[in-house]
Amino acid sequence: MKIPYNADMSELQEYQGKATMEKITSLAKRRGFVFQSSEIYGGQSGAWDYGPLGIELKNRIAGAWWKEMTQLHDNIVGLDAAILMHPRTWEASGHVENFTDPLVDCKKCKSRFREDMIPAENLSAKKCPDCGGELTDTRKFNLMFKSHIGAAEDTASIIYLRPETAQGIYVNYKNIIQSNRMKIPFGIAQVGKAFRNEIVTKNFIFRTCEFEQLEMQYFVKPGTDEEWFNEWKKQRWVYYEKLGVKMDHLRWHQHGPDELAHYAKDAYDIQYLFPMGWRELEGVHNRTDYDLSRHSEYSGKDMQYIDQDNNNERYTPYIIETSAGLTRNVLMILCDAYDEEKVADKGDADDWRTVLRFHPNLAPITVAILPLMKKDGLAELAQEIRAELKEDYATDYDQAGAIGRRYRRQDEAGTPFCVTVDYESKEDGTVTMRFRDSMEQIRVPRAELAARLRQEIKAYKRIK
Ligand code: GAP
Secondary structure, X not given: OOOOOOOOHHHHHHHOOOOOHHHHHHHHHHOOOEEEOOHHHOOOOOOEEEOHHHHHHHHHHHHHHHHHHHHOOOOEEEOOOOOEOOOHHHHHOOHHXXXXXXXXXXXXXXXXXXXXXXXXXXXXXXXXXXXXXXXXXXXXXXXXXXXXXXXXXXXXXXXXXXXXXXXXXXXOHHHHHHHXXXXXXXXXXEEEEEEOOOOOOOOOOOOOOEEEEEEEEEEEOOXXXXXXXXXXXXXXXXXXXXXXXXXHHEEEEEOOOOOOOOXXXXXEEEEEEEOOEEEEEEEEEEOOOHHHHHHHHHHOOOOOEEEOOOOOEEEOOEEEEEEEEHHHHHHHHHHHHEEEEEOOOOOOHHHEEEEEOXXXXXXXXXXXXXXXXXXXXXXXXXXHHHHHHOOOOOEEEOOOOOHHHHHHHHHHHXXXXXXXXXXHHHHHOEEEEEEXXXXXXXXXXXXXXXXXXXXXXXXXXXXX
16 A cells, blocks of 8 residues: 555545555664665565564564474474485475476566466466566476585586475484484474575565575374374464464465375465465475375385384374464564554644554563663663663663653564653652553552563553
8 A cells, every 4th residue: 555645634544553564664674673685786586684673573483483382392392404405305305396386487578477476368368467478388487496516516416495494304303203212293393494486575575585484393193193283273373372463363274175285185374464465374284194205215214103112013104294484474473563553633643653562572672761861860870770671671772862752663663661760760769661552651669670571571461
């Protein structure tokens, strides 16, 4: 949605209060969440840089997922596998053969399209939707980035950037059973980069060529796979509830036969209602024994599990996978938190505030310390308070400008709590604690601040 350049106040109100990708992209840049990659050279499409607030948000989202998967599950352990893997991995996984998009090029303007993005009438007439030029026949385009390792550029030196983190888990599954004495059912979790040569990379960080995944592979006995599939569907839903996401913005989508990946017996996506519509956020997949059987076939290594508690019964485990995009989760959390609220009625731009209503556990800055004035020792006192809090909380310090403006700046950064140090603080040792969501202000003794913050974070409930 573009705001007309000559909009008057009543027209502007129509745009106010609504989250759009334009507004979110612009806020993300303005406040240092996400920048375009290599911007000074005109930008690199499909790649983005995470600024000071963005990296904090991304780390907290990854941390929340990691805690959920490993700390809260006794039988799930972590792994950090290399991005570069033996090229046979990708033959075994089916990616060399099957990980393709149908591609069509325009002979005239050289635009490139995914076949399913072209209107049916253009496709049947072989007419470019952009310039009307002639389109090529559809061809399969492999999404894996290919490079060469070592000095020689021959077929023996081909190497791929991994298009999913999952394969690093499968090739290590026996190592992990042996080193950590894991018994089925058990899981392996991993956070890491993945790369895909995506043809269409619009909508900010939604679909990019370089991105990060949060993947967990759960190894189960064949025959129990459907039960575990349903269990993981339940758990992933509850996880987003715990994160404080608007649950009416989430829904399930089951893959139809033409959507199922080559490895999947059943698959459901959790979709989120982004400003551009319902889109995939995470997938829960029943991958059967496809991956381990194929690695066994291609490596010649036995990938069967030996059940020592059950007369050494041997079988190839089935795998239930939960696979979310970390960078896509960053976008979801930004969209979910974004709010514009009318806070006054003076008829000017200050009537509205933009606020990111992050859960305090995800907010890049937990508490900002603001001296009412720089002078009279207030700045020094505020710095002292910051030093007391920074061991336990992510803090910020801001002494520039009017206090109202500073609150607005923290609202835009999604900081749930501000602490203001004023003249009374010098007299009686109390400070003002200001709550982002309600804008309520209370007085708290300085000595009780850390404990009060802990309480507030634990009891946090989103009000809007
Ligand atoms: N291991 C299974 C797998 O990779 P996927 O559905 O292709 O399945 C899983 O990807 C998740 O990774 C998606 O739900 C999405 O959140 C994220 N993802 C996939 N491609 C992406 C891209 N090009 N940019 C950003 N995130 C992506």
